[in-house]
Amino acid sequence: MITQPNKAGFPVIQLRDIARTYSTGELEVRAVHGVSMDIHRGDFVAIMGASGSGKSTLMNMLGCLDRSTEGEYLLDGCGVASLNRKQLAKLRNQKLGFVFQSFNLLARTTAQENVELPMLYSLPIIPAPARRSRAVAALERVGLGQRRGHHPSQLSGGQQQRIAIARALVNRPELVLADEPTGNLDSRTSIEIMGLFQELNDSGITVVMVTHELDIAAYCKRIVVMRDGEVISDSQNETRRLAASERASLDHAERQASLH
Ligand code: ADP
Ligand code: MG
Numbered sequence: 001m002i003t004q005p006n007k008a009g010f011p012v013i014q015l016r017d018i019a020r021t022y023s024t025g026e027l028e029v030r031a032v033h034g035v036s037m038d039i040h041r042g043d044f045v046a047i048m049g050a051s052g053s054g055k056s057t058l059m060n061m062l063g064c065l066d067r068s069t070e071g072e073y074l075l076d077g078c079g080v081a082s083l084n085r086k087q088l089a090k091l092r093n094q095k096l097g098f099v100f101q102s103f104n105l106l107a108r109t110t111a112q113e114n115v116e117l118p119m120l121y122s123l124p125i126i127p128a129p130a131r132r133s134r135a136v137a138a139l140e141r142v143g144l145g146q147r148r149g150h151h152p153s154q155l156s157g158g159q160q161q162r163i164a165i166a167r168a169l170v171n172r173p174e175l176v177l178a179d180e181p182t183g184n185l186d187s188r189t190s191i192e193i194m195g196l197f198q199e200l201n202d203s204g205i206t207v208v209m210v211t212h213e214l215d216i217a218a219y220c221k222r223i224v225v226m227r228d229g230e231v232i233s234d235s236q237n238e239t240r241r242l243a244a245s246e247r248a249s250l251d252h253a254e255r256q257a258s259l260h
């Protein structure tokens with residue numbers, strides 16, 4: 001049993017000997033096994049590993065979209081195993097924000113309506129005017145206040161991912177989970193998006209991100225590597241890259257080039 005220390009200072013995520021086995025016919029796949037870790041408030045973790053190493057399986061459990069078959073998971077001090085579907089949905093809505101590789105925005109809906117969506121499922125109910133003003137504030141936070149009436153197809157990939165990040169933030173989550181958030185973006189836009197995640201992290205938001213690119217993990221504070229369902233290394237990133245300063249020097253180099 002994980003014993004719960006008194007409030008404050010306890011990790012957002014506590015995993016103890018987590019395993020997830022998939023049974024398909026006679027075959028059993030141990031997609032994740034023996035994973036134990038703590039993730040503290042304000043951390044920014046990259047989960048790396050080859051395809052099939054169990055990253056998505058682990059993220060699905062962290063996101064309460066799937067349950068472990070063994071072990072213990074406390075999210076913000078709350079044991080997830082004992083919750084029913086409705087309680088899990090509420091926990092997800094209140095404590096977690098999700099960002100995906102393919103943005104997952106509704107096409108026929110404006111940026112603002114996309115961002116309002118998670119609040120439609122919030123309890124207690126958030127009145128429409130409050131939903132609107134919170135969506136606008138979240139869009140401003142990701143630098144897209146001016147684009148709130150645009151549809152996803154009228155926005156670039158990087159802008160669409162910003163909308164998705166605003167949507168992930170709008171319920172003020174404890175934790176943002178992102179599965180390959182730069183997987184569909186070019187390298188310059190990826191730096192921009194990593195800069196936004198770093199900014200959010202600096203403001204206190206905990207971020208856990210799956211990526212198979214070392215270049216992207218380099219912006220995170222801590223790097224966890226998985227292989228065959230296990231964590232094979234977990235270390236602080238002492239040589240963290242800072243996206244904002246890289247952006248500034250890229251811009252500077254471009255200005256210089258355009259003068260010649
Ligand atoms: P990654 O995200 O690192 O590519 P996954 O977590 O998707 O890895 O997969 C880990 C292992 O579990 C793989 O061997 C995969 O084939 C298997 N797996 C994933 N999802 C399922 C499922 N729903 N049913 C059966 N096996 C699965
Ligand atoms: Mg995956």
